[in-house]
Amino acid sequence: MEQDQVSITEDNCEILAASSECSSTSLLASGTIRVGDENRDHDVIKNGLVMGMGKLGQYVRVVEVRKNLFSGLSGGQGRMQNFRVFSEAVSRKNGGDSNLKYAWYGGSKKEISDIINHGFACVKSPGNGDLYGRGVYLSPVKFPMDSVLSSGIDNNGLRHILLCRVILGKTEQICAGSEQFHPSSEEFDTGVDNLEDPKKYIVWSCYMNSHILPHFVVSFKAPSMTGLPRSQGLALIPKSPYLSFPKLVSDLKTYLIPSQMALITKSYTAFLAKKITRNQLISTVRQIVGDNLLKAVIQSSRNKTLKNKRISGA
DSSP, X not given: OEEEEEEEOTTTOOEEEEEEEOOOOXXXXXXEEEOOTTSHHHHHXXXXXXXXXXXXXXXXXXXXXXXXOOOSTTOHHHHHHHHHHHHHHHHHHTTSOOOEEEEEEEEOHHHHHHHHHHOOOOOOOOOGGGOBSSEEEEEETTOOHHHHHHOOOOTTSOEEEEEEEEEOOSEEEOOTTBOOOSOSSTTOOEXXXXXXXXXXXXXXXXXXXXXXXXXXXXEEEOHHHXXXXXXXXXXXXXXXXXXXXXXXXXXXXXXXXXXXXXXXXXXHHHHHTTSSOHHHHHHHHHHHXXXXXXXXXHHHHHHHHHHHHHHHTO
């Protein structure tokens, strides 16, 4: 049975396609097959997710990687063939370049299963502050955080994220807050939040089942997203001059979605107005952020501050 092997280049951590043989025949879920730990694909995909999360990757434990077989009665083979046809068509339209990428997509266990078996059925609406048009949002291989935060936790404490092939074609920049839901002209195929260094790929709903091909499912645990028991103590938000609370809020914007940031800001405003105590503020922040992520962000900020002081004092 042929399987696509993947590799991550040292230059840009992009995942590229190659070919190899797959020896595993054990189906662990409908329409998917387990990629064993001994398989090079497993390590490459695992390392791609972990490296893409930077320092926070140390808190991620990949439990399983599964490959989509594109089989069964759900039309998997048809979707794969459809993807190839559109890839060729976009390539012809754009002078021989379909701009084929790999990208992450996070969702609940049921959503991921439904996508594998039936394709994308709807477009999720992000928070208003995170809206870049109406489409399917995917994360570049190098920046999986948005998709990780979009993944839900199942009954076993696992999160699930898809590694998809995506036909980007010619992209156009979509401004924050845009209500756009289709290409602005025939010249463009998909959208991005930033043309030079995109953190979001936006595939319009009319193309979501022709331009996105779910290829692998990665199941993982991320303690930094779920938090730790409250018995860990309340000293996670320091009074230290190295990190003020406004600075912490600013740093957290990189990792949290707008709705989470809004709750933190609301709580901090209530604290300043003396409507809640400091301990209540800390408790709220810990519930939203999770202890491991909170500790990592605080430590990272402190390290940067100390480094800058050493440089300035040199």
